[in-house]
Each structure stands twice: as C-alpha cells, then as structure tokens.
Amino acid sequence: MTVPESAPDTEPPQRPPASRRTDASPWNWFLLPAIVLPIMTFIYNNDEPRLLGFPMFYWFQFALILVGVGCTTLVYQKTKRRG
Amino acid sequence: MWRDHLTELIIFAALFALVSVMGFIAARWRRPTTMEHLDEWGLGGRNFGSWITWFLIGGDIYTAYTFVAVPALVFGAGAAGFFAVPYTIIVYPLVFLFLIRLWSVSHVHGFVTPADFVRARFGSPTLALLIAITGIVATMPYIALQLVGIEAVLRTMGLNGEWPLIIAFTVLAAYTYQSGLRAPALIAFVKDSLIYVVILVAVLYIPSRLGGWGAIFDAAQEHFDQTPAPTDGIVLPASGQIGYATLALGSALALFLYPHSTTGVLASRSRDVIKRNMSALPAYSFLLGLIALLGFMAIAAGVTSSDGDTNTIVPNLFDEMFPDWFAGLAFAAIGIGALVPAAIMSIAAANLFTRNIYREYLRPNASDAEEARVSKLVSLIVKFGALLCILVLNPSFSIDLQLIGGVIIIQTLPAVGLGVFTRWFHRVGLIAGWVVGMVLSIWMLYSISSPTRAHFAGSSYPLANLPLVPDDTAGGIWTGLVALVVNLVVSAVVTVLCRRAGLADGQDRTRSDDYVADQGDPKVKDVPELVNH
Numbered sequence: 001m002t003v004p005e006s007a008p009d010t011e012p013p014q015r016p017p018a019s020r021r022t023d024a025s026p027w028n029w030f031l032l033p034a035i036v037l038p039i040m041t042f043i044y045n046n047d048e049p050r051l052l053g054f055p056m057f058y059w060f061q062f063a064l065i066l067v068g069v070g071c072t073t074l075v076y077q078k079t080k081r082r083g
Numbered sequence: 084m085w086r087d088h089l090t091e092l093i094i095f096a097a098l099f100a101l102v103s104v105m106g107f108i109a110a111r112w113r114r115p116t117t118m119e120h121l122d123e124w125g126l127g128g129r130n131f132g133s134w135i136t137w138f139l140i141g142g143d144i145y146t147a148y149t150f151v152a153v154p155a156l157v158f159g160a161g162a163a164g165f166f167a168v169p170y171t172i173i174v175y176p177l178v179f180l181f182l183i184r185l186w187s188v189s190h191v192h193g194f195v196t197p198a199d200f201v202r203a204r205f206g207s208p209t210l211a212l213l214i215a216i217t218g219i220v221a222t223m224p225y226i227a228l229q230l231v232g233i234e235a236v237l238r239t240m241g242l243n244g245e246w247p248l249i250i251a252f253t254v255l256a257a258y259t260y261q262s263g264l265r266a267p268a269l270i271a272f273v274k275d276s277l278i279y280v281v282i283l284v285a286v287l288y289i290p291s292r293l294g295g296w297g298a299i300f301d302a303a304q305e306h307f308d309q310t311p312a313p314t315d316g317i318v319l320p321a322s323g324q325i326g327y328a329t330l331a332l333g334s335a336l337a338l339f340l341y342p343h344s345t346t347g348v349l350a351s352r353s354r355d356v357i358k359r360n361m362s363a364l365p366a367y368s369f370l371l372g373l374i375a376l377l378g379f380m381a382i383a384a385g386v387t388s389s390d391g392d393t394n395t396i397v398p399n400l401f402d403e404m405f406p407d408w409f410a411g412l413a414f415a416a417i418g419i420g421a422l423v424p425a426a427i428m429s430i431a432a433a434n435l436f437t438r439n440i441y442r443e444y445l446r447p448n449a450s451d452a453e454e455a456r457v458s459k460l461v462s463l464i465v466k467f468g469a470l471l472c473i474l475v476l477n478p479s480f481s482i483d484l485q486l487i488g489g490v491i492i493i494q495t496l497p498a499v500g501l502g503v504f505t506r507w508f509h510r511v512g513l514i515a516g517w518v519v520g521m522v523l524s525i526w527m528l529y530s531i532s533s534p535t536r537a538h539f540a541g542s543s544y545p546l547a548n549l550p551l552v553p554d555d556t557a558g559g560i561w562t563g564l565v566a567l568v569v570n571l572v573v574s575a576v577v578t579v580l581c582r583r584a585g586l587a588d589g590q591d592r593t594r595s596d597d598y599v600a601d602q603g604d605p606k607v608k609d610v611p612e613l614v615n616h
Contacts, residue, residue: 021599023180031176038169039328045162045319047304053297057318061168062372065365068172072179072362080355081601 027078034068088240091402094411095240095418098277099251102270102419106258109265119452121195124263124459125434126350129190133356133363135268139427140347140360141367142271144338145171147232147421148225150278150374155393157378161307161315163323165375166331171368174335175361182339182361183354184503184598191597191606196431197345197499198439204502206589207510208443213517214495215439218342221492222432224484225341226469229421229428231394231482234473236414238389239398245474251418252425256466259426260459264350267426274423277416279370281401285380285413286373289404293383299376302383317379322558326543329561337493337563340500342431343424353602425466433461483539487528490542490563494520497574503598510589512578520570527562 037043044060051059113130115123122129131139149167156164185200194200198218202211230248237247258266290296300317307315314320319327338344351357374397381400389395401413437458442449449457472480498513530548533540543559546552 021596023184023599028180031179034176035173038172039332041319041324041328045324047318050297050300053295053300055300055317057162058165058300058372058376061165061172062369064169064172065368065372068175068368069362069365072175072358072365075176075179076355076358076362080358081353 023079025075025079027075030071030074034064034071037067038064086241088402088407090407091240091411091414092242094408095236095415098273098412098415099418102273102422103254103258105269105273106255106266107261109258109269110262112262112265112269117452118263119455121434121437121451121454121458122193124455125195125430126346127264127268129350129352131268131351131356133359136347136351136356136360137363138271138275139264139268139350140344141364142267142274142420142423143343143347143427144424145367145371145420146225146229146424147417148228149371150417150420151232151235151394151397152228153371153375154378154381154397157375158381158396159315159378159393160312161303161317162319163314163327164378165372166327166334167375168368168372169328169331170334170338171371172365173331174338175364177335178339179358179361181500181503182348182357185345185499186348186351186354186357187600188503188593188597189349190602191600191604192593193606195349196342196435196438197340197495198435201498201502202439202443203592204506205498205508205510205513206591207514210498210510210514210517211439212443213514214498215435217491217495217517217521218435219432221488222342222428223465223469224472224482224488225343226425226428226432226466227472228482228485229425230469230473232421233418235392235394236398236417238392239395239402240414248473249470251422252466252470255422255426256429256463259429259462259466263459264346264427264430267423267430268350270419270426271423274416274419277412278420281409281413281416282370282373284409285377285401285404289377289380289384289400292404293380299379299383303379306382324558325546326559326561329564330543333493333561333564333567334489336496336500336567337489340492340495342435343428346427346431346434355601425469429462429465429469430458432465433458436461486539486542487525490524490528490566491521493563493567494524494570496567497571506588506591507578508574509578509581509586511581511586512574512576515577516570516572516574519573520566523569524562524566527566531562 038061044056046057047055049056110118113128115128118124153164153167185197188194188200192203194203196215196218198211198215201214202208230252233251234248290299293299304317307317314323339348348357351360377397377400381396384400384403386396386400386403389399398414398417401410405413437454441457442454446453494517497508497516501508527544528542529538531540531542531544532538542562544562544565545559546556547554549560549565
C-alpha cells in the first residue's frame with residue numbers, strides 16, 4: 001500500500017523494519033453506537049416523558065453524552081498500550 | 084453607561100490583566116531549550132500530557148463564540164439550536180482512530196500541519212497547497228468571531244467603542260508572539276475553571292429564581308407558540324429532523340479538519356493522551372448543553388437583547404440575574420474564552436502559511452529558526468486581519484464567512500481524513516474532488532435565501548431543491564454534507580480514470596507502521612543517528 005511506484009527523488013533514510021502493530025481491533029466497533037444514536041432524532045424528539053422538568057429531547061441527549069463517554073472509555077481501556 | 088457597571092468592569096479588567104501576565108510568563112513554562120523552532124513555538128514542545136491537552140483542546144473548540152452564539156440560537160429557534168450537543172457527542176468516537184493515526188505519522192515525520200501530512204502522503208505540493216489555503220480561509224473568520232464574543236460582553240458592560248477591543252487583541256497578539264502555543268495552554272486553565280464555576284452556579288441558581296426547570300421549558304414553549312415561525316419550539320418540527328442530524332454529523336466531521344484542532348492534538352505527548360482525552364472531553368459537551376439552555380432561561384426571565392443583537396442575550400441574562408461581582412467573573416470567563424482559541428487559531432494559520440506556502444514555494448531551504456520567525460510574524464498579521472474584519476466589515480459578514488468556513492473545510496476530508504487510513508485515492512482525483520466540492524458548496528450557500536436575505540441565509544439547503552427529491556418535501560439538509568458526497572464521488576471516479584490512463588501516483592513518503600508509532604519510537608530524523616551507533 002505504501003510502497004512508492006515511481007523512483008524516489010531522494011534516497012529515503014534507512015529505517016528499521018516495520019513493526020507488526022495495528023490499530024485494527026474488534027473493540028473499535030463499540031465506537032459506533034455513540035455516533036449513530038445521536039443522529040437518530042426520531043428516538044428522542046418528544047416533550048414527554050419529562051425528567052426533573054426536562055423534556056425527553058433534552059434529558060435523552062444529556063444521557064447520550066454518558067453513552068459516548070462509556071464507549072470511548074471502553075475502547076481506550078481495551079486498546080491502550082501495554083507495558 | 085459603563086459607570087453603572089463599575090464592579091463588573093474592575094473584576095473583568097483584573098482577570099484580564101492576570102491572564103495577560105500568565106501569557107508572557109508562559110514562554111518559560113516547561114522550559115524549552117530554544118523557542119526558535121516550530122515544534123516549540125507552534126506546538127509547545129510536542130509534549131503535553133493528559134491534563135494540559137484536555138484544557139487546551141477544550142479551550143480550543145468550545146470557544147467564546149460558542150458560549151454566546153449557541154444559547155442565542157436556542158433563544159431564537161428553540162430545539163434546533165441544541166444541535167451543538169449531539170455534534171460534540173458524535174465527534175469523539177468519530178475521530179478516535181483518525182487522530183491517533185494522524186498523531187503517529189506526524190510524530191514520526193515531524194509534521195506540523197495537516198497539509199504537511201498530505202504533501203508527504205500523496206507527494207503533491209499542489210494538493211497540499213489547496214489544503215493549506217482551505218485551512219487558512221476557514222480559520223480567519225473563526226478568529227474574527229471570537230472578537231464578536233468579546234464585543235458582546237463589552238457592550239453589556241457599557242463599553243461601545245472600538246478601543247477596548249483593539250487593546251485586548253493587541254495584548255493577545257503580543258504574548259502569542261512571545262510564548263506561542265504555551266500561552267493559550269496556560270491561560271486555558273484559568274478560562275475553563277472560570278467557565279465551569281460560572282455555568283454550574285448559573286444552572287443551579289437561575290432556575291431556582293425562575294420556578295424550576297419545568298417552568299422554564301413551559302415558558303419557552305408558550306413563547307414559541309406565539310411566534311409566527313412554525314418551525315421553532317422546544318422539540319424539533321417533523322421537517323427539522325434531517326437538518327438537525329446532518330448539521331450535527333457534518334459539524335463533527337468538520338471539526339478536527341480545522342487546523343487549530345489538529346494543533347492541539349499534535350502538541351500532545353502520546354497516543355494514550357489522545358485516547359484518554361476522547362473520553363474526557365465530553366465533560367465540555369455536558370457544559371455546552373447547560374449553556375445552550377441559558378437561551379430558554381433568558382426567555383423565561385424576559386431578557387431582551389441589546390440593539391437587536393441576540394449575541395448579547397447571555398451577557399444580559401447574567402447582568403440581570405447575578406450580583407455585580409459574579410457577573411464580572413462571568414464576563415471575564417467569556418472574554419478570556421475568546422483569547423484562548425483566537426491564539427491557537429492564529430498559530431495554526433501561521434504554521435500553515437510557513438510550512439506549506441513559505442517553505443514550499445518561497446524559501447525551500449528555510450532553517451528551523453527562520454520558520455519559527457516567519458510563523459510568529461504571520462500570527463500577528465492574521466490577528467490584525469481578523470480585527471480589521473470586525474472593525475471595518477459588518478459583523479454579520481464574519482458570520483457568513485464562518486458558515487462558509489465549516490462547509491469548505493469538510494472538503495479536505497477525502498485527502499486528510501481518509502488519507503490516514505488509505506492511499507487508494509489518486510492525487511489528481513483528490514484535487515478534482517476538492518475543486519468540484521468547493522464550487523458546489525459555495526454555489527449552494529449562495530442560493531440559500533430567507534424572507535430577509537436573498538443569499539447566504541444559512542447553511543441548511545432546502546431538500547426540495549435537490550435532484551430526485553419531490554418538490555413538496557419540507558425541511559433542509561446541511562450543505563457541507565451534500566457537497567462532501569459529490570466531492571467523494573468525483574474523487575473516486577477520477578482516481579479510477581487516472582489509474583486506467585496509467586497516470587503515475589505521487590510518491591508516498593510514509594510507511595504503514597508510521598501510523599501506529601508511539602511515544603519513544605524512533606522519528607525519521609533520529610534514524611541516521613541510530614544507524615551510525
């Protein structure tokens with residue numbers, strides 16, 4: 001993917017061989033709910049039920065912030081650097 | 084008259100003086116061996132930990148303008164103005180992988196700007212130039228808008244002249260010149276602490292005076308029922324949902340393409356610092372949601388704007404509700420809230436000019452010290468340009484430009500955003516997609532009209548005007564997203580055509596493992612030393 005096809009115009013510096021680290025992880029899928037839920041407005045676009053005086057439209061989106069934090073924290077914890 | 088606001092003014096001035104001193108002292112904070120290098124002046128040494136990064140990025144993307152304009156929007160339109168909350172929920176999981184990969188490849192190669200990355204990835208100075216120009220053009224009006232935030236506060240305190248604004252910005256320009264990114268990083272601590280205190284007090288205290296949250300929402304609904312506009316209210320109208328969702332999604336896609344957002348990220352120490360921040364930054368979203376609701380509180384409290392400028396709603400609400408000394412604190416929070424992003428934005432724009440225009444086209448052999456010198460000077464020019472925009476042009480013109488800014492910056496997504504994941508696109512395809520996306524988005528924005536304005540009346544494009552959509556469809560869609568889709572299609576088609584025609588790809592100077600490098604891994608510049616040992 002990253003091997004240049006044409007001859008390089010300057011000699012690239014010699015570099016140690018590529019490591020086998022990767023960003024691919026099944027845990028990354030847990031990022032998806034926090035992206036998809038907030039744009040599904042039809043779920044929460046209501047006045048009732050209210051919570052502490054807040055219409056659903058507002059308390060639900062405040063709750064989605066917690067979903068977002070949960071998702072990113074989970075993925076961070078599961079993919080952070082070992083050692 | 085300003086004499087009626089003496090206590091507020093004194094507190095405002097005292098806090099302003101405090102952060103100015105901090106701004107100058109910041110040059111010695113985390114002592115650099117030399118300031119004559121862009122990594123130091125422009126990226127604070129590339130060594131910020133989790134806390135500093137949290138304050139810096141938070142101070143950078145939750146700007147004074149946001150604090151003033153979002154509640155003003157909620158005040159005027161209701162639920163639609165709340166888009167800022169889903170927008171800032173979506174953004175972190177969305178850019179999680181993008182940012183750590185961009186950080187890694189920038190760490191290895193010493194990139195300072197997104198355009199540096201594009202230059203190396205696609206081997207195309209032309210594409211990098213387009214990315215740099217887009218970044219500068221999108222950032223300039225954003226800086227100008229920060230001044231609108233300060234202006235709203237000053238006006239509420241009875242200061243209507245231009246001089247206070249000019250003084251504030253001159254001081255800002257001077258310490259940014261001296262201390263670079265360290266200045267806003269240090270000041271962000273003060274700014275955000277103030278904002279958190281003010282808003283938490285506001286959301287506990289003001290509702291208690293207005294009869295509780297339920298009463299506030301009811302008063303807002305009653306108000307919207309009486310307005311002639313059918314689309315306002317405390318929930319979205321059926322026709323407003325696509326506009327709301329696409330604006331939130333599009334704004335989230337655009338945010339980290341802005342050069343000033345990348346600056347905050349590249350200044351951090353490691354991948355883990357960024358990951359941790361992706362789960363800690365939503366604390367600001369919570370705050371932003373509460374700030375947005377200040378718009379409803381203003382309705383319930385019967386607050387009106389000064390001179391028909393709805394941006395003065397929040398300052399006026401504070402002025403009316405709080406004792407003078409606390410209102411002064413709140414105004415200082417907004418005022419200082421403008422300085423942090425204005426500094427970072429001017430640094431980002433200056434870095435783009437230096438790295439991708441000056442060094443690329445004017446002085447290819449510029450030394451590190453010369454780069455730092457040029458960036459410092461350009462940061463001054465950028466700030467005074469923004470000041471001139473506000474003083475000479477109608478402020479609403481800056482708002483139009485800012486609107487255009489969001490729509491055009493997203494046209495860099497295929498090269499920058501997708502570029503860290505794949506090199507499939509051909510450089511010619513990306514340039515073609517960019518050109519079509521830019522022309523289309525400007526044309527669409529130009530054609531958006533409202534009862535009061537013939538052109539540039541917002542960024543919501545009527546769905547009915549899109550091809551293949553029935554003419555009686557109500558509602559709108561965020562312009563930037565439509566233009567982005569067209570941009571992507573053009574990029575892909577032209578890429579396939581270029582490959583068929585056998586057109587050479589540019590040289591890719593990055594390697595796949597550069598994108599997963601972390602703190603402590605060798606950088607390209609380190610490597611010859613390693614080999615010699």
